[in-house]
Amino acid sequence: ARSQIASSNSNSKCIHLLPPSHPAFHTFFNLVKYFNIMIINYNPHCNENNSNSSSSISSVIDINENVNLNEHEIMLDDDDIDKNDGDANSLSYLSSSKRKPSWVWSHFRRPVDKHAEHVFCLLCQEDVFYTGTRSTGMLERHVKRKHSELFKHALRTGAKKVPKIDVSQVSMEGFLAPCPTFEQCLLNWAVETYQPLRCCEERTFRDLCLALNKKCPILSRDKLHTMVQCQYIRVQEKVKKILTNRYFALTTDSWTSLAHHSYTTCTAHFIDKNTWQLHSLVLGIFQKSGTSNAIDTVTYVEKQLSLFDLHYRDMTAVVTDTEATMIAAGRMMVENAERRGGVTKWHGCIDHLLELVTGIAFKDLPESDGTMSACRTLINFLNSSSQAMAKLLSKQSVGRAVKPIQDVATRWWSTWSMLDRLMRLKTYLALMEEEGDLTCNLNPTQWLIVRDLQVALKPFMIAQKLLEGQSYATISLIPYLVYKVRKNLEALRDSPASSPYVMSIATRMLVKLEEIFGSGVEGAVAAAELPEGPRRRPRGIPILVLMSSLLDPRTKGGVGIPNADQEFIWEKNQKCNHSHITGSG
Helix, strand or coil, X not given: XXXXXXXXXXXXXXXXXXXXXXXXXXXXXXXXXXXXXXXXCECCCCCCCCCCHHHCECCEEECCCCCCHHHCCCCCCHHHCCCCCCCHHHHHHHXXXXXXXXXXXXXXXXXXXXXXXEEEECCXXXXXXXXXXXXXHHHHHHHHHHCHHHHHHHHHHHHHCCCCCCCCCCCCHHHHCCCCCHHHHHHHHHHHCCCCHHHHHCHHHHHHHHHHCCCCCCCCHHHHHHHHHHHHHHHHHHHHHHHCCCCEEEEEEEEECCCCCEXXXXXXXXXXXXXXXXXXXXXXXXXXXXXCCHHHHHHHHHHHHHHCCCCHHHEEEEEECCXXXXXXXXXXXXXXXXXXXXXXXXXECHHHHHHHHHHHHHCCCHHHCCHHHHHHHHHHHHHHCHHHHHHHHHCCCCCCCCCCCCCCCCCCCHHHHHHHHHHHHHHHHHHHHHCCCCCCCCCHHHHHHHHHHHHHHHHHHHHHHHHCCCCCCCHXXXXXXXXXXXXXXXXXXXXXXXXXXXXXXXXXXXXHHHHHHCCCCCCCCCCCCCXXXXXXXXXXCCHHHHHHHHHCCCCCCCCCCCHHHHHHHHHHHHHHHHHHHHCCC
């Protein structure tokens, strides 16, 4: 091949080259290097049909001659150099590039002896075992265990770097490396399915991987842990970019697990101004220490905000449940926002507030004839007896058989679900009672109460289900839903066809609804500052909720908001719009 190249033009001893931008140029250059030929001068304007070929390459010299390779380079005209680069760095792929040293060497002293098994750590002034393989993995693990903050800083620095992609040639790494995507696939599987870190060290898991590919890499628990940390840092940086200069609302909650460990979580919500779609990003779940009080909760929330470079000035509202500790925490965050120039407002979770009203139906009233207790006794019997459950299912249509539902005090509209399912199974339960397979069925009076209560609770179920939406804004729906719930309860209370139990429970629910959301009469719906109700809960609908309701195309008609209150709300909207335009606050 070398003789063929040299004899391509026996008179001038030169060959014609393609421009460096051509895909075949790199392959040809490697071929020339392989046969010990050095190109001294290259003119890119050479015409292949030109007989005077000597203008293309001045000479071809054998490397075996006394020529220093470092003193010669390919000389290109200025027109062939990429104007965007400003220099000849775009030709860096022509020279062999050395692999950059690992970041850990900035914290260790390189050993003088090539056979040394220990290196000196500049951070803790100790010798660290280096192993005979000269792998930096041991050094990274030392930094990870002994200097965790420095290790996290290195991960963040690496996540911020944008890798440079050389489009001049296709990478061969995916063809040469065995299982090039295995580590990323393992990481995704472990994270998305909540696998323990020890999963990669399980013998059966490794046997599975090796059965699929004998060259599958074997990862340790420490390696997977580091990969998870790197993935977290990358996702954290992406979330920071998404939330930069964007208004958001925050929901937070604290709870205690069965193991008596306390946790706090935060979720940021924002609306894309281009698509008007609601997005939610979970910022994390953190284990707390000590008692669950308002100061402790605020401290952990602000810590999570700092991790994602979020500030009170961009947080429009914080939403918590209406438990006393969370109410106090919400007020503290509003005060902290005011001191730092923010306008954050606290809102109680609307589903929690509606559940305070429906909770009245969870327990029996004097007029209920023990209906709720009888319903739970019936369901417990069916769930505890496999034979009774099998007979109940066999009496229903094939493919449409359902089981009874047990209500739970902390689950939304679960009481309505229990009553609705019992009404569906009423006929089948009566058949079982006639056959002697059921002795705890409800009596006729209790069945009437179940029917009436199911009708009374259905508007609450519809409202809470709408407010559970994950892809659309729900705050503007609150005034309309509260209005519809109030109208339904008033109709049940005033209807002559309602039973005494329904009238009684509708009256109690209306009192509780007014205690939480106000009376709803004209002139009392909209107010700049809400009065305090029981347990220091704000009484009424917050002004931000009312403003958003009139601005939302779905509810801009103002159903449920009296005319006098609408005028007050529109004035507030105009003031806010003027302040936003002028930047006066």
